[in-house]
Amino acid sequence: QVQLQESGPGLVKPSETLSLTCTVSGVSTSSYYWSWIRQPPGKGLEWIGYVHHSGGTKYNPSLKSRANISVDTSKNQVSLKLNSVTAADTALYHCARGQALDNWGQGTLVTVSS
Amino acid sequence: DVVMTQSPLSLPVTLGQPASISCRSSQSLVYSDGNTYLSWFQQRPGHSPRRLIYKVSNRDSGVPDKFSGSGSGTDFTLKISRVEAEDVGVYYCMQGSYWPLTFGGGTKVEIK
Numbered sequence: 422q423v424q425l426q427e428s429g430p431g432l433v434k435p436s437e438t439l440s441l442t443c444t445v446s447g448v449s450t451s452s453y454y455w456s457w458i459r460q461p462p463g464k465g466l467e468w469i470g471y472v473h474h475s476g477g478t479k480y481n482p483s484l485k486s487r488a489n490i491s492v493d494t495s496k497n498q499v500s501l502k503l504n505s506v507t508a509a510d511t512a513l514y515h516c517a518r519g520q521a522l523d524n525w526g527q528g529t530l531v532t533v534s535s
Numbered sequence: 536d537v538v539m540t541q542s543p544l545s546l547p548v549t550l551g552q553p554a555s556i557s558c559r560s561s562q563s564l565v566y567s568d569g570n571t572y573l574s575w576f577q578q579r580p581g582h583s584p585r586r587l588i589y590k591v592s593n594r595d596s597g598v599p600d601k602f603s604g605s606g607s608g609t610d611f612t613l614k615i616s617r618v619e620a621e622d623v624g625v626y627y628c629m630q631g632s633y634w635p636l637t638f639g640g641g642t643k644v645e646i647k
Contacts, residue, residue, distance in 0.1 A: 465640050481635040520631055522574070
């Protein structure tokens with residue numbers, strides 16, 4: 422059974438870098454693409470980007486090159502870094518499998534505040 | 536970006552009655568490989584989204600057959616044949632034919 426678990430700091434200061442990890446079990450990260458999606462409180466879903474196990478990435482242009490997604494196959498983890506954060510980046514951050522998002526983690530809430 | 540527009544925003548339904556959610560895309564979702572990458576997700580209160588339907592009409596494993604997807608081009612529909620209490624939540628459509636992937640704004644299904 423595929424399981425994804427997001428983790429990371431729940432509070433980040435404005436202008437700093439948000440760093441999250443998605444730990445995958447039940448399947449190897451050396452297969453599939455891995456995506457990050459976010460959901461501001463009470464709002465809809467925004468796709469952030471994905472990484473392929475080969476290291477290839479694709480991002481949502483709306484993030485203006487602030488995002489970086491990577492995969493560590495030795496740890497079976499996928500990481501998200503988002504720099505220069507503002508209050509607008511406050512959201513529930515989810516990782517999901519593939520470009521078709523067929524399995525999701527439970528999400529982790531990140532608040533951007535001083 | 537491809538804009539996905541869902542309607543209605545809110546859908547009160549009587550238990551046991553059918554429900555239908557519409558999703559329209561700002562351009563055709565037929566990809567160059569001939570497939571149409573339109574998915575539906577269910578998000579129950581306090582839970583993560585769960586994919587129900589992919590490529591317009593294919594149900595994911597474990598999804599009850601009361602859920603069905605249909606449509607083509609730019610117009611798509613998710614139907615629930617008989618709504619039960621466990622179906623309460625927000626439903627999203629998503630297109631995967633163009634980058635970036637984009638979602639509809641969501642339809643909140645509630646019991647009348």
